[in-house]
Amino acid sequence: MPGPRGYPHGVGRGFAARAAQMEPFLAMEVMERALVLEREGARVLHLEVGEPDFPPPPAAVEACGEALRAGETRYTDSRGLQELREAIAQDCASRHGVSVEPSRVLVTSGSSAAMLLVFSLLVDPGDEVILGTPHYPCYPNFVRACGGTPVFVRCDPERGYPIDVEAVRARCNPRTRALVVASPANPTGAVQSEATLRELAGLGLPIISDEVYDGLVYDGASAVSGLRVAEQVYVLDGFSKRYAMTGFRLGWLVAPPEAMRALRTLQQNLFISANRFVQHAGIAALRDGAETVAAMRGAYEKRRDLLVDGLRALGLGVPVPPRGAIYVFADARAFDGDSRRLAFELLERAQVGVAPGVDFGEAGEGWLRFCCAASEATIEEALERLARVLPELR
Ligand SMILES: Cc1ncc(COP(=O)(O)O)c(C=O)c1O
Incomplete structure (x- = not known):
């Protein structure tokens, strides 16, 4: 044929x-x-x-097994179980001190799936996305898969890799669609200061804020969430690193309210929903994983x-x-x-x-x-x- x-x-x-x-x-x-x-x-x-x-937290393993035995094996709402979305909103309040409506939370199959949704939402062929570098290897590949061009801004190792706001500003042009910020970052371990994040937010670009390592900080450092500094922010987060749950493949996205309808449609088509029984593990990890x-x-x-x-x-x-x-x-x-x-x-x-x-x-x-x-x-x-x-x- x-x-x-x-x-x-x-x-x-x-x-x-x-x-x-x-x-x-x-x-x-x-x-x-x-x-x-x-x-x-x-x-x-x-x-x-x-x-x-x-x-992983024992409670998460227990909850996952229990959910399987109880027949929690079907699709969920594409946005995730309501109980988990509420728990994630609560987690944003306790970790970042920001109030987030559960309606702005979308549960995904790891933060990698959240990345695919966000780049698919924002990037058209010909668009540019600015990234600090050295960077997590997959970001530019997602941008290119959507037909976009990654634009790199070098971060200085001698100064602990702060993102150079003026260098970002100099790369902005009408084709620039978003800026990716990871704090703490892979591979550098850099934690961006609140002042840097506020200045970056001031550029007016949508910020894709990868926060999967939030909480894993040393020397008394604390990473400021993109939610605290910008309105046009897409937070990528998940259970893989903070709760040692890589193989569960569970993450989430917090996005501006006006993006949620389109993200939901993308999720319905690309993934349908995250695993149901695994979402129960997520609820338990947020409750008992500290x-x-x-x-x-x-x-x-x-x-x-x-x-x-x-x-x-x-x-x-x-x-x-x-x-x-x-x-x-x-x-x-x-x-x-x-x-x-x-x-x-x-x-x-x-x-x-x-x-x-x-x-x-x-x-x-x-x-x-x-x-x-x-x-x-x-x-x-x-x-x-x-x-x-x-x-x-x-
Ligand atoms: C910076 C960063 N973001 C996202 C991910 C993807 O994590 P996951 O899809 O397991 O949530 C990784 C994995 O190594 C990472 O280092």
């Missing part, structure tokens, strides 16, 4: 440009190679992917210190220790300017998995990202292994 372009379905034609122009997620490629080495008998120390190593968050925050802070001190001692550069998220981003140019080659070399020779900095944009080339989601013993052993191998690579 020929398809609409005259070809038999799936035969004789390449894939769409949007798939071809998407770049591989290198941290995942390192992990996939590590899995092969492990199957061959190697004992790899994993610091490459950004997944908490803590168990201990998990506090335990992770304490452990990550210690591990961050261990990594920062250890990496500096090995000759890698960490200009300013990260104040949030779960990573240490370190300058490895003294050893190799090609971060992809270096990461794979370290995997093969030291059996330590790390993410190549170029994954996070050109500004990250020559750097490596180390994830704190491993025990102190694992981090210590990884540092010892690196100490043996790195001198040979200089």
Whole structure:
């Protein structure tokens, strides 16, 4: 049967440009190679992917199982269970001190799904979206998948990666559609100041505020929510990082009231709804998960210190220790300017998995990202292994 372009379905034609122009997620490629080495008998120390190593809140696991047994297995309202939307609105009030109507909350299959909804809502072909860089690898890929162009503003490592408001202003033009802000950020751990966020909001662009690492902050830092500073704000958030629930695939979006109808339509078509039984886990995590968050925050802070001190001692550069998220981003140019080659070399020779900095944009080339989601013993052993191998690579 020929398809609409005259070809038999799936035969004789390449894939769409949007798939071809998407770049591989290198941290995942390192992990996939590590899995092969492990199957061959190697004992790899994993610091490459950004997944908490803590168990989820026990109440969330319990609630999920209970919901399954009780037959909570069907679709929900595309916007999510009302009880969960109310709990999320309450969580916004307690964490950020802002009052949000549950009608502005949409429950999604992870914040990644929320990203797809927001970029689909805002970006037309030819539009531009400004991002601070180094950046989470998927943002530009979402922008490009929607036909837009990501425009990068470099953030200075020596100053803790503040977003340079004047540089953002200079990149604004009639095609600029939105600005992405992540605080705390992956991979840099940067926490933006309230003053910076207010100035960015003053530019008048819609802000897409990725807050998935909110709560995972150190040295007494606290991240200010986009909800506090802007009206045209789309907050991406979820359970993956703060509650160690990556595999549950549960997140949410808070958006301006006038965007909710269109977002609901997108959600109905693209996803129908988030998993019903998993939404029950979300309600339980918000109610009973505070201990998990506090335990992770304490452990990550210690591990961050261990990594920062250890990496500096090995000759890698960490200009300013990260104040949030779960990573240490370190300058490895003294050893190799090609971060992809270096990461794979370290995997093969030291059996330590790390993410190549170029994954996070050109500004990250020559750097490596180390994830704190491993025990102190694992981090210590990884540092010892690196100490043996790195001198040979200089
Ligand atoms: C900055 C940032 N945003 C969003 C995500 C996606 O998280 P999820 O889809 O699991 O909520 C990640 C995952 O690593 C991330 O680092």
